[in-house]
Amino acid sequence: MSGPAHDAVTSFGERLEHTLANRGHLCVGIDPHEYLLERWGLPVSAVGALEMGLRVIEAMEGRAGIVKPQIAFYERFGAIGYKVLEELFEAARAAGLLVIADVKRGDVGSTLEAYSEAWLAPGSPLEADAMTLNPYQGFDTLRHPLQLAEQHGKGVFILAATSNPESASIQTARRVRGSKNGRSVAGGIASRAADWNRDHFSGPIGSVGVVLGATVDFEFLGIDLDELGKEPKAPVLAPGFGHQGAAVADIHKIFGTVASTTIVNQSRGVLSAGQNGLADAIEAQCALLNEAFGK
Numbered sequence: 001m002s003g004p005a006h007d008a009v010t011s012f013g014e015r016l017e018h019t020l021a022n023r024g025h026l027c028v029g030i031d032p033h034e035y036l037l038e039r040w041g042l043p044v045s046a047v048g049a050l051e052m053g054l055r056v057i058e059a060m061e062g063r064a065g066i067v068k069p070q071i072a073f074y075e076r077f078g079a080i081g082y083k084v085l086e087e088l089f090e091a092a093r094a095a096g097l098l099v100i101a102d103v104k105r106g107d108v109g110s111t112l113e114a115y116s117e118a119w120l121a122p123g124s125p126l127e128a129d130a131m132t133l134n135p136y137q138g139f140d141t142l143r144h145p146l147q148l149a150e151q152h153g154k155g156v157f158i159l160a161a162t163s164n165p166e167s168a169s170i171q172t173a174r175r176v177r178g179s180k181n182g183r184s185v186a187g188g189i190a191s192r193a194a195d196w197n198r199d200h201f202s203g204p205i206g207s208v209g210v211v212l213g214a215t216v217d218f219e220f221l222g223i224d225l226d227e228l229g230k231e232p233k234a235p236v237l238a239p240g241f242g243h244q245g246a247a248v249a250d251i252h253k254i255f256g257t258v259a260s261t262t263i264v265n266q267s268r269g270v271l272s273a274g275q276n277g278l279a280d281a282i283e284a285q286c287a288l289l290n291e292a293f294g295k
């Protein structure tokens with residue numbers, strides 16, 4: 001037997017590198033909260049949530065290249081919610097956007113396998129470019145989605161130090177066993193992601209990312225940004241800007257060595273501008289980021 005196990009694919013890290021360089025660091029979150037649908041004059045229904053998503057994709061044209069639909073806001077409408085998500089993903093793909101499905105899935109490995117097939121397998125009705133994963137049943141439960149990502153040029157973002165204030169009670173706990181003994185739970189997870197990138201990817205950016213909230217004190221949470229910043233660098237999905245209080249202009253101060261691979265998420269911060277103000281709100285965030293990166 002000879003030859004590669006699968007055809008060479010462009011990795012998510014490579015695609016992300018291209019997007020960051022050409023379309024910037026902004027990721028627009030599609031979070032159709034009830035009050036936002038009302039403010040936008042849309043029905044509080046799957047149709048309203050679809051309409052908001054399509055308007056966001058339209059407003060991103062020529063401005064931003066990464067979109068993060070928050071699946072919870074579609075799931076609450078049941079089957080029709082999933083149907084409109086499929087439509088939304090198709091529209092995002094047609095617009096050339098990288099789609100991060102914010103699903104935060106985690107389970108025993110054999111079940112997580114099925115979840116990851118739903119969001120990452122080519123040809124799946126809900127195929128995205130990347131998905132968010134919850135590692136709190138053990139990092140090794142993530143093996144299948146990580147392998148799937150590598151095989152099909154997909155990405156994953158693993159919750160490490162999340163933006164919500166309640167996170168510290170669990171994520172600062174110290175590990176007493178294993179190779180990351182003595183590290184915080186959050187730090188151990190981030191470190192495993194860095195190891196995975198080093199062992200499985202080459203080039204400037206890996207395909208295994210971490211979620212690090214922009215509101216977080218990384219030293220307190222035990223996150224070693226320099227470890228994540230070694231090539232192949234870990235992509236960082238960073239919620240916490242805008243509505244949750246962090247300022248986009250502080251990206252370098254907050255993320256240091258990984259600022260260059262940080263995806264800056266803004267959901268309510270831009271959606272609250274309403275349908276008519278959305279494009280300007282996105283533009284304003286892009287301008288702040290361009291200034292921060294000296295572009």
Ligand SMILES: O=c1ccn([C@@H]2O[C@H](COP(=O)(O)O)[C@@H](O)[C@H]2O)c(=O)[nH]1
Nearest residue numbers: 070162163164213239243244266267268
């Ligand atoms: O640690 C985390 C992980 C994910 N999120 C998600 O990001 C957006 C943030 O929305 P804003 O309106 O910009 O606050 C939302 O979908 C969260 O579920 C997070 O906030 N923190």
